[in-house]
Amino acid sequence: MRAFWRTLYRYPRVQLGALLAAPLGWLVIAYLGSLALLFISAFWTIEPFSGNVVTEPSLDNFQTILSEPVYRTITLRTVVTASLVTLTDILLAFPIAYFMARVASPRTRGILVVSILLPLWSGYLVKAYAWRIILSEGGILNWILGPAGLKGPGYGDVAVWLVFSYLWLPFMILPIYAGLERIPGSLLEASADLGARGGHTFRKVVLPLALPAVVAGSIFTFSLTLGDYIVPSLMSSSQFIGNVVYSNISVNQPLAAAYALVPVGIMIVYLAVARRLGAFEAL
Amino acid sequence: MEEKEETKVVRKRSLRVPGVLIALAFVASACTGGASPSPSAAASAAAPSTAPSEAPSVAPSAGPSLPTAVGPGEGRLDLATWPYYVVGGTGGEQGLGADWVTAFEDKTGCKTYAKVYGGSSDGVALMKTGEYDGGAFSGDATLRLIAGGDVAAVNTELIPSYANVFEGLKNQKHNSINGVAYGVPHGRGANLLMWRTDIVKPEPDSWSVVWDGGSKYAGKISAYDYEIYIADAAVYLMATKPDLKITDPYSLDATQFQAAVDLLKEQRKNITTYWSAVQAQVDAFTNGDMVAATTWQLQANLLTAAKVPVKAIKPKEGTTGWSDTWMISSTAKHPNCMYMWMEYIISPLPNATATVFFGEAPVSQEGCAEAEKQSAGHCETFHATDESYWTDVHYWNTPSKECIDGRGPICTDFAEWTKAWTEVKG
Numbered sequence: 214m215r216a217f218w219r220t221l222y223r224y225p226r227v228q229l230g231a232l233l234a235a236p237l238g239w240l241v242i243a244y245l246g247s248l249a250l251l252f253i254s255a256f257w258t259i260e261p262f263s264g265n266v267v268t269e270p271s272l273d274n275f276q277t278i279l280s281e282p283v284y285r286t287i288t289l290r291t292v293v294t295a296s297l298v299t300l301t302d303i304l305l306a307f308p309i310a311y312f313m314a315r316v317a318s319p320r321t322r323g324i325l326v327v328s329i330l331l332p333l334w335s336g337y338l339v340k341a342y343a344w345r346i347i348l349s350e351g352g353i354l355n356w357i358l359g360p361a362g363l364k365g366p367g368y369g370d371v372a373v374w375l376v377f378s379y380l381w382l383p384f385m386i387l388p389i390y391a392g393l394e395r396i397p398g399s400l401l402e403a404s405a406d407l408g409a410r411g412g413h414t415f416r417k418v419v420l421p422l423a424l425p426a427v428v429a430g431s432i433f434t435f436s437l438t439l440g441d442y443i444v445p446s447l448m449s450s451s452q453f454i455g456n457v458v459y460s461n462i463s464v465n466q467p468l469a470a471a472y473a474l475v476p477v478g479i480m481i482v483y484l485a486v487a488r489r490l491g492a493f494e495a496l
Numbered sequence: 497m498e499e500k501e502e503t504k505v506v507r508k509r510s511l512r513v514p515g516v517l518i519a520l521a522f523v524a525s526a527c528t529g530g531a532s533p534s535p536s537a538a539a540s541a542a543a544p545s546t547a548p549s550e551a552p553s554v555a556p557s558a559g560p561s562l563p564t565a566v567g568p569g570e571g572r573l574d575l576a577t578w579p580y581y582v583v584g585g586t587g588g589e590q591g592l593g594a595d596w597v598t599a600f601e602d603k604t605g606c607k608t609y610a611k612v613y614g615g616s617s618d619g620v621a622l623m624k625t626g627e628y629d630g631g632a633f634s635g636d637a638t639l640r641l642i643a644g645g646d647v648a649a650v651n652t653e654l655i656p657s658y659a660n661v662f663e664g665l666k667n668q669k670h671n672s673i674n675g676v677a678y679g680v681p682h683g684r685g686a687n688l689l690m691w692r693t694d695i696v697k698p699e700p701d702s703w704s705v706v707w708d709g710g711s712k713y714a715g716k717i718s719a720y721d722y723e724i725y726i727a728d729a730a731v732y733l734m735a736t737k738p739d740l741k742i743t744d745p746y747s748l749d750a751t752q753f754q755a756a757v758d759l760l761k762e763q764r765k766n767i768t769t770y771w772s773a774v775q776a777q778v779d780a781f782t783n784g785d786m787v788a789a790t791t792w793q794l795q796a797n798l799l800t801a802a803k804v805p806v807k808a809i810k811p812k813e814g815t816t817g818w819s820d821t822w823m824i825s826s827t828a829k830h831p832n833c834m835y836m837w838m839e840y841i842i843s844p845l846p847n848a849t850a851t852v853f854f855g856e857a858p859v860s861q862e863g864c865a866e867a868e869k870q871s872a873g874h875c876e877t878f879h880a881t882d883e884s885y886w887t888d889v890h891y892w893n894t895p896s897k898e899c900i901d902g903r904g905p906i907c908t909d910f911a912e913w914t915k916a917w918t919e920v921k922g
Contacts, residue, residue: 262909263644447769448769464914465914
């Protein structure tokens, strides 16, 4: 036994290997492995009547996805919604994060952080269904707007955008808050000393320094919207990438796999851009 | 010196930041991951897991080697089923105020677990996992399951109650191959038109209220969220566009199919959301988000019980419907329990209880007699013995290249239906 420990001591690389074996094994087998399987099965097809999978490689699924206009429409709708949600969340999150990081007293800041984190402790489905009730025909929103002669958006693309923006807002606020907090106060003072006004300082000093944090937050809001299918199916009759994958997974798994690679591709591009903008240093 | 101090502070802070973000990433993945039960599975009960398999004394499989006797139960039964077919007991649907599984468990010792699905394709996918001993399936799943080798032929001699089942339900296109039964009938029903009586006026007698007349209730119409709903468009076209010459809504050539798809695309403009889960439709009708839609008798019963003003009828154009079959998996781990279940669920009392609860027609005269005790006039309401009622109810079937109505290999197959459904929803 002692010899064993001595050997370990002598070869630090073995030590490191033993330490990392479990987490790396999980990453490679469970995580990358399932991605690899997804990639491989995208090249398979099904026998139309029985629905049994035919494991002969073919490009049929990719051809379907590229040639049928409906898949382009759905991809476009998903990406546009994800971008709009991200933009909305940036606009909502920035002032809140700025207030928390720069203006609020430590006590207020604590309260704000807790109240932003609090919704994350309740289930995602609960929140989505709550919005379904709020936006429904006889729901709270119409009840409030009714006396003013107005009407809520009802279910549809607007509702989807609204609910996503609500759900992912904390994922935008916290990175921006962390990013803003990191900007040394002396830089702002220096900027003021050199004669810059508030707006100028904001544009020339705060914004560039906070940009990586904003991009980091946008990775969350964008990718979470891109992969979701529950909110669209609850809130609207139109489909997202996730809905098509979900409805095809039981009928035509290879096609679902091929279409599931589309958001993977989009995210690879997105992350590459985010990396260039320095988002990973902000993480 | 000052500057150095500053960077030190910065670094110290930046060290704290990743912690927050990593935690956030975990919450993010946990949030979405935890929500994986889909809306359509919202009503599903406990998921079964594989039990240690014991050596089965019968080994049913497709073809001639049918089991000749039912041995002792294996102590467990895993079923894939439509909602509200396996209620109560150890792992059936709970909290519905009914229970017809406990009696089965007491009698056979087979602890029963049900996995509920919302549409035929989901049911087929469940059976392909090989995790289930059997299940209840409609005609648009049964043939696919038989063709895929996922289910086995059934020796009906081992199921005494089968002898009493109405002849009109035995050896049909959807539950047998060349006279060999692939399951036992559970019950049948029609897909109905339901509307809110306080909003939809005058009282409709035609499907047109959800098709060309739907714009009057734009944003309040709903439809069933599965490709098989294309057949409902075909049924409407059979009545309104006779020059398309549709004789069977599951046998559509390219022109007929396109007409149905175009009709569905028109309808989509008036759709609020498509429904797949029973409870989702019940909620939407209660709130007034849906005012007219295709439905099952079940939802109409639930809504009426909750005093929501709805009515459900079979419109004058006829309708689609289903005749469900209990089938046994070709890889069943508990075949004896499955045979016992098939006998139990079609025997008079349980069959009456289950079909009264769901709102569908029982499968035997004896079942009707029991149903009568629970709900007077049940078999008349659901036309259990009235074959003429069913002549314009087109049971769900699996579309295939070889037309079901015998016109030859010119029809659209199921894969095309699936693809078109994606297109319809856009």
